[in-house]
Amino acid sequence: MQTYCCSVILVKEKQHLRNCFSTHPEYLKDAETGEEQINYWDMGPELTRPARSLKLWMTLQALGTNAVGEAIEHGVQLAEWAEDEIKNYNHWEIVSPAQLAIVNFRYALTGLSDQELDSLNKRISQEMVENGYASVLTTQLNGKTVLRICAIHPDTTEDEMRNTIQLLSNIGRSIE
CATH class of the missing domain: 3.90.1150.170 (Aspartate Aminotransferase, domain 1)
Structure with a gap:
């Protein structure tokens, strides 16, 4: 049996998410938007450093090394x-x-x-x-x-x- 993990973060003020997760590297400059639009990477951990090893471990567990290797080769x-x-x-x-x-x-x-x-x-x-x-x-x-x-x-x-x-x-x- 496979299990899947998904996290949800609830806050009263969206600015708290931006303060925690927002990042603005050079390669995302073209994708930046104004305050009226939402960049979801500013609201969650997708582009931050913490827990990357956990993500890799979960991916390897879910897909296996052969599938990950094939994806990299592709x-x-x-x-x-x-x-x-x-x-x-x-x-x-x-x-x-x-x-x-x-x-x-x-x-x-x-x-x-x-x-x-x-x-x-x-x-x-x-x-x-x-x-x-x-x-x-x-x-x-x-x-x-x-x-x-x-x-x-x-x-x-x-x-x-x-x-x-x-x-x-x-x-x-x-x-x-």
Whole structure:
């Protein structure tokens, strides 16, 4: 028999949750919202450090090491497919190659300043998020604004990953 654990935290004032759990790392800057919208990671322990070993232990107990290993391998493969597809387009620069499930890259037209390229990449990310196909957010690496794919969804296919890069390229060309 399998058992599952789920925690619920009830408070009178939502600000108490924000005070305990809110975090604002560079890789989530694009996902931040105003006070009128709720970022659920500000309300619970999902992005905080405590109890990560417990989460890993529970995951290993529930899924087993083979399933966890396959999920990690799938994420690595997704990032490698994304990097491979990026290489098919002229105006893209791979800033850090696929590692684990992450690849960082940017649309890098020649003749534009670093500030213009940063702005262009932010706009590409915004358009992609508004499109709703994928959440490709930005982060800062080596002083540059870059697009970041963290591909861990277990149902994502090679075609979907390659299509994501094609859509990003189309968006980039449309707003050059």
